[in-house]
Amino acid sequence: MVDKGIGARVPRKEDLRFITGRGRYTDDINQPGQVYAVFVRSPHAHARIKRIDKGPALAMPGVLAVLDGQDVAADGLGNLICGWLVKSKDGSPMKMGKHPLLAQEKVRYVGDRVAVVVAETREQAKDAAEALVVEYEELPAVVDLAHAHDAPALVHDEIPNNLCYDWELGDKAAVDAAFAKAHHVTKMELVNNRLVPNAMEPRAAIGHYDPGQDAYTLYLTSQNPHVHRLVISAFIGIAPEHKLRVVAPDVGGGFGSKIFIYGEECVVLWASKKVGGRPVKWVAERSESFLTDAHGRDHVTTAELALDKDGNFLALRVNTKANLGGYMSTFSSCIPTYLYATLLAGQYKTPAIYCDVQAYYTNTAPVDAYRGAGRPEASFLLETLVDQAAIEMGMDPAEIRRKNFIPKTAFPYQTPVALVYDTGDYEACLDEALRLVDYAGFPARRAESERRGKLRGIGISCYIEACGIAPSAVVGSLGAGVGLWESAKVRFTHTGKVQVLTGTHTHGQGHETTFSQLVAEKLGVPYEDVEVIHGDTEKTPVGMGTYGSRSLAVGGEAIVKACDKIIAKGKKIAAHLLEASEADIEFKDGKFTVAGTDKSKTIGEVVFAAYVPHNYPPGLEPGMEEGAFFDPPNFTFPAGTYVCEVEVDPQTGEVDIVKFVAVDDFGNVVNPLIVEGQVHGGLVQGIGQALLEGVRYDEGGQLLTGSYMDYCMPRADDVPSFEVHTSRGTACTSNSLGVKGCGEAGAIGAPAAVINAIRNAIGVRVEMPATPERVWRAIQASPLAKAAE
Amino acid sequence: MYAFDYHRPTSLAEAAQLLAGNPEAKLLAGGQTYIPTLKQRLAKPSAVIDLGRIAELRGITEEAGGLTIGAMTRHAEVAGSPLVKRVIPALAALAEGIGDPQVRNRGTLGGSIANNDPAADYPAAVLGLGATVRTSKGRAIAADDFFTGMFETALEPDEIVTAVHFPKPEKAAYAKFPNPASRYAIVGVFLAKTAGGVRVAVTGAAPCVFRATALEQALAQSWSAASIDGVTIDASNLNSDIHAQADYRAHLIKVMAKRALAAAG
Numbered sequence A: 001m002v003d004k005g006i007g008a009r010v011p012r013k014e015d016l017r018f019i020t021g022r023g024r025y026t027d028d029i030n031q032p033g034q035v036y037a038v039f040v041r042s043p044h045a046h047a048r049i050k051r052i053d054k055g056p057a058l059a060m061p062g063v064l065a066v067l068d069g070q071d072v073a074a075d076g077l078g079n080l081i082c083g084w085l086v087k088s089k090d091g092s093p094m095k096m097g098k099h100p101l102l103a104q105e106k107v108r109y110v111g112d113r114v115a116v117v118v119a120e121t122r123e124q125a126k127d128a129a130e131a132l133v134v135e136y137e138e139l140p141a142v143v144d145l146a147h148a149h150d151a152p153a154l155v156h157d158e159i160p161n162n163l164c165y166d167w168e169l170g171d172k173a174a175v176d177a178a179f180a181k182a183h184h185v186t187k188m189e190l191v192n193n194r195l196v197p198n199a200m201e202p203r204a205a206i207g208h209y210d211p212g213q214d215a216y217t218l219y220l221t222s223q224n225p226h227v228h229r230l231v232i233s234a235f236i237g238i239a240p241e242h243k244l245r246v247v248a249p250d251v252g253g254g255f256g257s258k259i260f261i262y263g264e265e266c267v268v269l270w271a272s273k274k275v276g277g278r279p280v281k282w283v284a285e286r287s288e289s290f291l292t293d294a295h296g297r298d299h300v301t302t303a304e305l306a307l308d309k310d311g312n313f314l315a316l317r318v319n320t321k322a323n324l325g326g327y328m329s330t331f332s333s334c335i336p337t338y339l340y341a342t343l344l345a346g347q348y349k350t351p352a353i354y355c356d357v358q359a360y361y362t363n364t365a366p367v368d369a370y371r372g373a374g375r376p377e378a379s380f381l382l383e384t385l386v387d388q389a390a391i392e393m394g395m396d397p398a399e400i401r402r403k404n405f406i407p408k409t410a411f412p413y414q415t416p417v418a419l420v421y422d423t424g425d426y427e428a429c430l431d432e433a434l435r436l437v438d439y440a441g442f443p444a445r446r447a448e449s450e451r452r453g454k455l456r457g458i459g460i461s462c463y464i465e466a467c468g469i470a471p472s473a474v475v476g477s478l479g480a481g482v483g484l485w486e487s488a489k490v491r492f493t494h495t496g497k498v499q500v501l502t503g504t505h506t507h508g509q510g511h512e513t514t515f516s517q518l519v520a521e522k523l524g525v526p527y528e529d530v531e532v533i534h535g536d537t538e539k540t541p542v543g544m545g546t547y548g549s550r551s552l553a554v555g556g557e558a559i560v561k562a563c564d565k566i567i568a569k570g571k572k573i574a575a576h577l578l579e580a581s582e583a584d585i586e587f588k589d590g591k592f593t594v595a596g597t598d599k600s601k602t603i604g605e606v607v608f609a610a611y612v613p614h615n616y617p618p619g620l621e622p623g624m625e626e627g628a629f630f631d632p633p634n635f636t637f638p639a640g641t642y643v644c645e646v647e648v649d650p651q652t653g654e655v656d657i658v659k660f661v662a663v664d665d666f667g668n669v670v671n672p673l674i675v676e677g678q679v680h681g682g683l684v685q686g687i688g689q690a691l692l693e694g695v696r697y698d699e700g701g702q703l704l705t706g707s708y709m710d711y712c713m714p715r716a717d718d719v720p721s722f723e724v725h726t727s728r729g730t731a732c733t734s735n736s737l738g739v740k741g742c743g744e745a746g747a748i749g750a751p752a753a754v755i756n757a758i759r760n761a762i763g764v765r766v767e768m769p770a771t772p773e774r775v776w777r778a779i780q781a782s783p784l785a786k787a788a789e
Numbered sequence B: 001m002y003a004f005d006y007h008r009p010t011s012l013a014e015a016a017q018l019l020a021g022n023p024e025a026k027l028l029a030g031g032q033t034y035i036p037t038l039k040q041r042l043a044k045p046s047a048v049i050d051l052g053r054i055a056e057l058r059g060i061t062e063e064a065g066g067l068t069i070g071a072m073t074r075h076a077e078v079a080g081s082p083l084v085k086r087v088i089p090a091l092a093a094l095a096e097g098i099g100d101p102q103v104r105n106r107g108t109l110g111g112s113i114a115n116n117d118p119a120a121d122y123p124a125a126v127l128g129l130g131a132t133v134r135t136s137k138g139r140a141i142a143a144d145d146f147f148t149g150m151f152e153t154a155l156e157p158d159e160i161v162t163a164v165h166f167p168k169p170e171k172a173a174y175a176k177f178p179n180p181a182s183r184y185a186i187v188g189v190f191l192a193k194t195a196g197g198v199r200v201a202v203t204g205a206a207p208c209v210f211r212a213t214a215l216e217q218a219l220a221q222s223w224s225a226a227s228i229d230g231v232t233i234d235a236s237n238l239n240s241d242i243h244a245q246a247d248y249r250a251h252l253i254k255v256m257a258k259r260a261l262a263a264a265g
């Protein structure tokens, strides 16, 4: 048994540098001759650019270049793309509006990039940006998603009704038939509120063109540097892929927002060549993050659930309008479709499901994946709908769920919405959560709260998600433009130390620790002897990055495969050294042993022989370095039950979360400490969505929640001390580790638990974010709460 | 930020002189409001005069039974002061509820009232206690005359707040319903029973801190929750914004008034 192997609660290796301020982020990197870029952004939600006069800006001190959309066009640079092709019901492809690096002809949201100014200092660049003359002809703006279809304004002139696609999934006829014979139908209109991702580190980039090498380097805040390299070379066309190095050093959080290929990062790379190869740095200000980081969620949905007289679910029908914002962001098309509607079965055996989704352009910031991406929207919808059905049917919310769960004997389970769940035991998680929260004792707690003038409520959410993204052939058949395998390289040095190169990227997830544990376990080397290297396209050969809770289930499995190859080669060497047959060599705890004997060689001795092959198997390559790719056969399906208990102050509408129990099935767990931390973070974001966060634009498309004074991020005192349990795992069958994914679960499952608890407390459902004012107004309208007062 | 000259005088006289000779100059106290303003390029001062090194503007003393607090006294100092906790505990509690630790360790009393943010807490205490604002021009401005409108005060452009004198109330308390995002007040009610009668100051709810005279009259008649219940708050002059509509704010004024009443005893 190795110390700090799989299952150990090892504190994170990376924490020392992060909490002592020694992380190295993009903005910490400064290069000789570096100059600064500032973007001139649209103050209008929708306008035609009539004229840009660069003269006054160019005349300002220190200015090296002023570039706009015409310069982008003149250099023949390609547009930003959405890499996933979704087709409408009629088979027609989605309508992708042109998304240039710098606006051409029109601006489509407040904050849209109009021009870039490059100057010797940041202040000079800002001064010159103010001096740039841009004349606009303002156009009416489409801001309201619900009315985007009939809006007088068109975000992209060539796209009628602002409709990007009208997509569907499921068997409509079967659903209609089931509704026709239903005993009861529960119907609900709901909004999934729009969120700003708010990574702690704002986006940043340094572009550097080296005229000597005719090669480019881009430092940036990325969750997937190789994907940046691919898109910037293949689609934008700034540099060929072999002449472009992309480095994502320490990155302070992403939550999805740093997956995407944005204009700014491309522009600084291009601009470096324009200023003679001086490195060009851009660091977003927080207000730019609010305006331009791709936002998340933003759905308007009608959902209906058909039930028989016993509360069995017969069918589910969902119509969703999804907001794309002014342009399609990199993965925006698949979020409200394949990452959303495919999850609408939830944990239930609902036999028939139909969902259609209309995705609209509006004059707002682009919307794309944000922690959970599609799955929080699905889970929130389903779990609030099921709760409503329980109320309408006079059933206990836990019992209606239990009754409809896919039984643990039914796996693998084919849902009516494309996915095949491999394993799960939903009832075990529910039972455990109810036990931990003391469900039976709730009425007494409610009575006690009532004596203090408070309304107490309890809410359940049984979420499921699909992560470990993704089986390439499956996503390819659904329109993905890339494969979603992962790669790894495991390299021993002469002295027996290990370097692990991974194509995933860690920006808060703790890969340096988890992957070291994994390798320590597999190769029997000390945890301290393993170094994880990532984030640089010139170090790791290739990779698809980190998102969709994929790093361990896909990237970790690639590391395991590379370790297997190391062991296989090691056996050959050990057999030679021990004068035994290869078939008789066993590997365990870092030792190659001849079966049934005490003759052995340590892995260190074997590695040394590989690099100093004086006595070596003939014909075998020297060296000990192996690479592997892993393409998962299926998604992984983490699931669990969250139970939230709230106390509402009927006088102010304030909601206090007094208990929160999370029981998650993440399969096998490598590091429980890190997994619990990931759940904590996810829960906080989910609670943030439920209670505090919500983007507001005014009618003209100005962002009203553009700073922390108006956009409420959860703080430590807004959330309770969580009870998180991950011991009820059913091992995943799609990777040898049996792991699922844990990065997004909290954000996926929490909102419904909170909203259901509030409804249980006050008798009516409140839209998210359930601000004190909304809750107070709901209480005014609620007979149940009135009676309690 | 735009470029500006930076001065760090060590006496009030020097600061006053710098300010008088430089109409485009601005004072800097804790910088919690002014530094973000500069960073967003919303202000273009010719010079910034930092009051941080002027010892005479700082400190808390007992005077005429009440408290005199220097303009440069940080919120954290007021919150943690045994003297304030003894003489006017409501003031220490109010200061403790401002922003977060960073803000409380930088932000100052003088900066807060000179800025007169409609949602700031201190204006409610100054008005609720009937305090007096002292200035570099030797003026002693009564609270009732000091807060003149949204971000507006009776200060002249070249006048510096030096201290505030708070008379000791018989009873006082402050209750705040914070904006969850900024933690400024959506509604804050400062209630005091003073030698001059009952005073109720409301912040956060309207464009400027104001006295809720209907509540004052009711509480003067009877210092009880029932008196507050009997009052109707006119919502027509209250703010409606993305954080709260006027009717909700009107409702919260009564709820906070009752909480302050309970805390005041």
Ligand SMILES: Cc1cc2nc3c(=O)[nH]c(=O)nc-3n(C[C@H](O)[C@H](O)[C@H](O)COP(=O)(O)OP(=O)(O)OC[C@H]3O[C@@H](n4cnc5c(N)ncnc54)[C@H](O)[C@@H]3O)c2cc1C
Binding pocket: B026, B027, B028, B029, B030, B031, B032, B033, B034, B035, B051, B071, B072, B075, B097, B098, B099, B100, B103, B104, B106, B107, B108, B109, B110, B111, B112, B114, B115, B119, B120, B121, B122, B155, B159, B160, B161, B162, B182, B183, B184, B185
């Ligand atoms: C995140 C955050 C949260 C906050 N939360 C709260 C809250 O909950 N409640 C609350 O009440 N406040 C809050 N504040 C405000 C803060 O507490 C300060 O009171 C406020 O920023 C002003 O004080 P300051 O000392 O920082 O003044 P500065 O920002 O330095 O100055 C503000 C203005 O006052 C002028 N000025 C400063 N001192 C004087 C003086 N002596 N004479 C004349 N003019 C002067 C300056 O020229 C400037 O115009 C918050 C601030 C932040 C950044």
